[in-house]
Amino acid sequence: MEQFKRTVTCGQLKKKDAKQQVTLNGWVHRARNHGGILFINMRDRYGITQVVVDDDAPDALKEKAQTLKNEYCIAVEGIVRERPENMVNRDMPTGEVEVKAEHIEILSECDVLPFQIDEHTNASEDLRLKYRYLDLRSTTMQNHLMLRSKVTFLVRSFLTQRGFLEIETPTFIKSTPEGARDYLVPARLHPGKFYALPQSPQLYKQLLMVSGFDKYFQIARCYRDEDARGDRQPEFTQIDIEMSFVSREDVLSITEQMMHVVFKEACNVNLPEHFSRLTYDEAIDLYGTDKPDLRFDMAMKDAAFLADISDFEAFKKAIAHGGAIKALVVHGQASAYSRKKIEELEETARIFKAKGLAWMKVENSSLQGGIAKFFSGKDDYVLEKLNAHDGDLLLFVADEIKKIACYSLGAVRSKLGKDLQLAKPNDFQFVWIIDFPLFEWNEDEQKWDPAHHMFSSPQEKYLETLESDPGSVKGDLYDLVLNGYEIASGSIRIHNAELQKRIFKIVGFDENEAEKKFSFLTKAFRFGPPPHGGIAPGLDRILMIMAGETSIKEVIAFPKNTFAYSPMDDSPSEVEQKQLDDLHLSIKPIIQA
Numbered sequence: 001m002e003q004f005k006r007t008v009t010c011g012q013l014k015k016k017d018a019k020q021q022v023t024l025n026g027w028v029h030r031a032r033n034h035g036g037i038l039f040i041n042m043r044d045r046y047g048i049t050q051v052v053v054d055d056d057a058p059d060a061l062k063e064k065a066q067t068l069k070n071e072y073c074i075a076v077e078g079i080v081r082e083r084p085e086n087m088v089n090r091d092m093p094t095g096e097v098e099v100k101a102e103h104i105e106i107l108s109e110c111d112v113l114p115f116q117i118d119e120h121t122n123a124s125e126d127l128r129l130k131y132r133y134l135d136l137r138s139t140t141m142q143n144h145l146m147l148r149s150k151v152t153f154l155v156r157s158f159l160t161q162r163g164f165l166e167i168e169t170p171t172f173i174k175s176t177p178e179g180a181r182d183y184l185v186p187a188r189l190h191p192g193k194f195y196a197l198p199q200s201p202q203l204y205k206q207l208l209m210v211s212g213f214d215k216y217f218q219i220a221r222c223y224r225d226e227d228a229r230g231d232r233q234p235e236f237t238q239i240d241i242e243m244s245f246v247s248r249e250d251v252l253s254i255t256e257q258m259m260h261v262v263f264k265e266a267c268n269v270n271l272p273e274h275f276s277r278l279t280y281d282e283a284i285d286l287y288g289t290d291k292p293d294l295r296f297d298m299a300m301k302d303a304a305f306l307a308d309i310s311d312f313e314a315f316k317k318a319i320a321h322g323g324a325i326k327a328l329v330v331h332g333q334a335s336a337y338s339r340k341k342i343e344e345l346e347e348t349a350r351i352f353k354a355k356g357l358a359w360m361k362v363e364n365s366s367l368q369g370g371i372a373k374f375f376s377g378k379d380d381y382v383l384e385k386l387n388a389h390d391g392d393l394l395l396f397v398a399d400e401i402k403k404i405a406c407y408s409l410g411a412v413r414s415k416l417g418k419d420l421q422l423a424k425p426n427d428f429q430f431v432w433i434i435d436f437p438l439f440e441w442n443e444d445e446q447k448w449d450p451a452h453h454m455f456s457s458p459q460e461k462y463l464e465t466l467e468s469d470p471g472s473v474k475g476d477l478y479d480l481v482l483n484g485y486e487i488a489s490g491s492i493r494i495h496n497a498e499l500q501k502r503i504f505k506i507v508g509f510d511e512n513e514a515e516k517k518f519s520f521l522t523k524a525f526r527f528g529p530p531p532h533g534g535i536a537p538g539l540d541r542i543l544m545i546m547a548g549e550t551s552i553k554e555v556i557a558f559p560k561n562t563f564a565y566s567p568m569d570d571s572p573s574e575v576e577q578k579q580l581d582d583l584h585l586s587i588k589p590i591i592q593a
Contacts, residue, residue, distance in 0.1 A: 241536065
């Protein structure tokens with residue numbers, strides 16, 4: 001192999017390299033026979049170079065070149081030469097030159113491919129995951145993983161330059177309730193006991209603050225045993241950050257600065273100096289979600305006035321019972337939405353418990369169709385209040401529970417944004433969501449749950465009413481949202497042991513249970529803990545958005561499928577009985593229903 005070791009990469013050669021003797025190593029991307037002249041597009045992760053076997057080449061060289069198939073791994077020795085002007089490929093970085101082959105060595109052959117390795121494969125997701133090592137050869141996937149490497153390096157450099165220490169926390173930890181199920185690891189040396197894989201390094205980074213390391217970060221692997229839903233992975237990566245002696249503004253500022261550097265260096269995108277902010281209540285009221293996509297401007301409007309000027313029972317009932325009427329004005333889309341398409345929007349609203357989706361269209365400065373008859377003679381007033389014009393589609397959800405009206409019409413807004421392609425694909429719109437409720441009511445268990453986690457601090461002005469009115473308490477919590485995705489979540493933490501006990505009690509942990517689950521944290525809080533707070537941007541999701549993808553699987557080297565299964569290595573899998581015996585475990589038979 002030493003004889004055929006590459007001297008240049010397949011993305012390196014330019015016009016200035018003409019007449020050089022070179023050796024290329026890589027894969028056959030395409031091979032073409034044009035009347036006795038053989039063209040081989042040779043690929044590595046750096047690019048593609050065209051190799052030519054001329055018609056006057058030795059017969060042995062031509063015979064070997066004719067045996068080449070896609071994805072054979074080869075070495076080529078030859079002379080760089082300029083392409084004729086009319087054959088220059090302006091779309092290839094190496095398009096001004098080609099390599100005249102003098103020797104070809106087949107390093108390894110390739111079986112029949114399960115799918116073609118190109119940028120437009122129609123292979124199913126499971127087939128791509130089964131042969132992930134082939135899927136990763138595509139230019140798109142290689143670019144995604146190179147982006148991942150670059151962003152990770154930029155994050156490390158940014159934080160290190162600002163005095164943060166990268167500290168690893170344990171992978172085997174104590175199982176504690178943090179929202180999702182833990183992945184459990186049996187401890188062979190301690191029969192009957194288990195470690196858990198961390199859902200996040202939350203408790204350990206707080207302990208590092210107690211230890212005096214005032215600026216910590218970690219590119220942290222996290223694990224959550226969740227049911228199959230949405231674009232989730234059982235293992236994922238977050239940029240874990242914690243700081244001592246800080247306020248919310250300090251955490252938000254360092255995060256904005258980090259995003260500025262990362263997006264500029266990785267994507268050549270200039271972000272605004274400061275990101276816009278919405279309170280949680282504003283986000284729900286205007287967009288029906290705490291993850292609004294602000295790449296398009298279609299805020300919901302308060303349409304409670306409609307109950308006062310009509311006899312439409314659904315509207316009047318909603319307001320009479322303390323609910324809300326929310327409206328969307330979809331500019332210029334009246335003619336594009338038939339009754340059938342409006343019914344499709346209504347199905348979306350019903351998923352979020354809406355009883356229906358009312359509608360009207362604006363034609364010739366008057367209201368038409370749907371519920372327009374209830375507002376006859378009041379057209380001008382309605383149009384003025386909603387700032388609606390000819391050609392607009394008006395959509396409404398009313399409910400006795402305000403959040404249902406907001407959430408359901410917010411879901412309609414999101415669907416409209418996708419259906420009408422209102423969001424610019426290369427636009428990045430960040431927004432901070434602040435002032436979250438600290439607690440949320442669990443209807444099934446009739447108890448208060450933490451909105452984020454149990455270690456988030458309430459805002460100081462609510463300390464006196466924690467127990468008497470948990471529902472109104474706002475936490476020192478914050479999320480960073482990008483293009484409709486939550487990409488980071490954080491809070492100022494509780495550092496007072498007595499306050500932590502109060503929170504445990506409100507969410508249903510009695511003192512003995514809290515001591516059992518979290519004693520190592522609460523005990524540490526007796527030894528002068530500093531005020532501290534942090535944030536954890538999700539690396540996978542940020543990369544997904546940067547890459548213009550809609551699934552985090554596209555930016556992870558070896559992801560699982562939707563059911564947390566890997567078709568490539570058939571994991572999870574059964575293990576030998578001896579392994580179970582060593583761990584003092586037995587498998588309980590699954591009884592089919």
